[in-house]
Amino acid sequence: MKLVVDTGLWRTDTEAEAAPLAAVLEVSGAVLAWTVDDPDPSAPPALTFTDPARADWLWRVTGERGHVELLSALEDGPDRAVEVADLQLLAAPLAPLRKLALGHWLRRWWPASRRDGIALLDAALLDAEIAVLTAAAEAFFTDDTLDSDVAELLAPHAAALASHARSGDSRVRTLAQAALELGEQNGIDAPDLVDAGRGRREDYALAAGGGNRSGALVIADGVDSVRWAGVPASTFDAAEDTVDWSIEVADAAVVAAVRVALTGSGDPAGIAVRLVSAAVNATGVLDSSGTARLPVFDSGDRPLTEAVAWNHDWSTTAVTVGVPVGESAQTRARLRAFARARLTTATADAFLAEVLAADSLY
Structure with a gap:
């Protein structure tokens, strides 16, 4: 070595x-x-x-x-x-x-995507299994590390795990009960009554691709993609071209409308979004529906006029959601292929959440 x-x-x-x-x-x-x-x-x-x-x-x-x-x-x-x-x-x-x-x-x-047909993973069951495996590997975690905190894994899912513990699926029931026992050992109390769906977006919310919903005059539009490393997990659809943008005129003001496809339980509210087209830019944050309407400025930080907007070449427009990172579409495609393979081919290291996601596809 x-x-x-x-x-x-x-x-x-x-x-x-x-x-x-x-x-x-x-x-x-x-x-x-x-x-x-x-x-x-x-x-x-x-x-x-x-x-x-x-x-x-x-x-x-x-x-x-x-x-x-x-x-x-x-x-x-x-x-x-x-x-x-x-x-x-x-x-x-x-x-x-x-x-x-x-x-x-x-x-x-995990690249969950309605558009690409990659199912969501049950976050409670995934974190439960990780917690159980972490406890079993305690010899490798003799002091605190970023990945050793069992309580942090289980605490957000106490309600969902209590519900899973009454599941008719013995695999789910066994894992949930083991996680609840582990949680109790770490000071987490399971509630008696729960709403299994609380805090989770059961259906994929597709905010992008809806066209112009404001009724404003559209000067230009296009699409871009979310760079996964720049955004929180379990928030955005992981397909390509899920960021719709348009340059619109509303009440004599030029605005950039951005809509991003959502999935998972994360809340996009407050996540930064920036549109750049040559010297033109628009900056703001998304709301909880994954949309934003941003004022557009020229190179001198003056509001862009309608006349300039009509004459601007918007073909190089790029939209950044979250933190700017260098990440290629090829990398994301490679990971989607990996995820699809795990859903279609049984592996010895599969998590129960993956097995259930694969079952849901048939």
């Missing part, structure tokens, strides 16, 4: 793709990352040590001798690289960690 120094931290020379193509898990003293659509489930992770001394689980994935040799090499080795001969990470003890990393990826990046 070869280790190198990267931005001041030791890491193995195995590399994983960057987000959103990486499934990442922070354990005590280290961060593990796998390329999410790697066809080999036993492929070793990219391992970055945040504090090797805290990684007291390391012997479980290297063997006791490997643990000693690795820590000794890191302490005594050169500043930039070190080689530990005949040392490999063991696939079997890493398998549950890989599944946990995948679960966190599903929480953040």
